[in-house]
Amino acid sequence: MNRIYRAEDWDSYRMDYSDPHRAVEPLEKEIAVVDGALEMLWELGTLPHIRYSHEKLLAHRQAVAELFEIPWTAITHRMQRLIYAVNAITQPKNMIAAGVFCGNTFISNAGAGVGPGACYTADNLIGVEIKPEEAERAERNARRIDPTGVARVVAADAVDVVRDFPGPIDLLYLDADGDARRGKGIYLDILESGLDKMHPGTLVLAHNSVNCADRLKDYLDYVRDPRRIKASVNVIFDVEGLEVSVL
Numbered sequence: 416m417n418r419i420y421r422a423e424d425w426d427s428y429r430m431d432y433s434d435p436h437r438a439v440e441p442l443e444k445e446i447a448v449v450d451g452a453l454e455m456l457w458e459l460g461t462l463p464h465i466r467y468s469h470e471k472l473l474a475h476r477q478a479v480a481e482l483f484e485i486p487w488t489a490i491t492h493r494m495q496r497l498i499y500a501v502n503a504i505t506q507p508k509n510m511i512a513a514g515v516f517c518g519n520t521f522i523s524n525a526g527a528g529v530g531p532g533a534c535y536t537a538d539n540l541i542g543v544e545i546k547p548e549e550a551e552r553a554e555r556n557a558r559r560i561d562p563t564g565v566a567r568v569v570a571a572d573a574v575d576v577v578r579d580f581p582g583p584i585d586l587l588y589l590d591a592d593g594d595a596r597r598g599k600g601i602y603l604d605i606l607e608s609g610l611d612k613m614h615p616g617t618l619v620l621a622h623n624s625v626n627c628a629d630r631l632k633d634y635l636d637y638v639r640d641p642r643r644i645k646a647s648v649n650v651i652f653d654v655e656g657l658e659v660s661v662l
């Protein structure tokens with residue numbers, strides 16, 4: 416089952432990538448738009464329910480704004496809320512985020528399990544970043560919010576980390592922009608390297624389903640093939656987009 420969730424203002428809803436903490440719409444609007452996406456995911460059986468703590472999300476948001484060094488990010492408040500909510504609702508024991516740059520996308524996922532937004536206990540929340548200096552910064556950022564080390568960032572190729580991960584993968588977040596040959600097409604390589612550790616119910620979140628749709632064609636064809644994937648929703652509420660797929 417494939418669906419598109421489209422907010423009517425997706426194209427005019429814009430953030431400043433160098434000023435990511437500034438709200439660009441009233442909170443009620445942000446909540447309503449994200450609730451619409453969560454409801455569609457729930458109707459398709461992708462989520463068991465759509466309840467999550469709005470207070471914890473805001474505590475998480477504030478901690479990231481105060482503690483993280485973020486040179487830029489394309490993660491809108493809508494996207495941060497959706498990613499946090501999906502993690503808070505499904506509570507993945509093992510989550511891997513591929514291509515985390517400074518760590519903002521990573522902590523949008525992991526923040527449901529660690530720090531002031533935590534609502535469950537995870538086993539492994541792993542961010543993977545291929546550039547060592549970016550991985551170092553992302554790890555520094557993560558340590559400021561999670562002294563326990565459950566959320567950690569490794570400097571490596573996400574294809575290798577996902578392939579070698581020993582346990583089940585409950586949630587995979589894809590954001591790596593690959594090399595000159597593959598670009599974001601690397602999403603499919605990362606997904607395929609971990610399929611043997613995924614199970615019915617594993618969630619795969621892929622950023623840039625809108626603005627990189629051409630480069631992601633093979634990946635999107637794969638996750639939208641009902642013979643392979645139970646359901647997939649293209650969430651279009653900002654210019655980047657997120658494909659949410661459940662095995």
Ligand SMILES: C[S@@+](CC[C@H](N)C(=O)[O-])C[C@H]1O[C@@H](n2cnc3c(N)ncnc32)[C@H](O)[C@@H]1O
Pocket residue numbers: 487488489490513514515516517519520543544545546549571572573574590591592593594601622
């Ligand atoms: C464009 S950034 C993602 C930024 C994120 N969307 C945001 O708005 O904060 C993509 C990151 O993926 C990393 N990357 C590229 N190929 C990778 C791979 N094979 N494994 C892990 N990270 C990779 C790049 O170094 C880069 O930091």
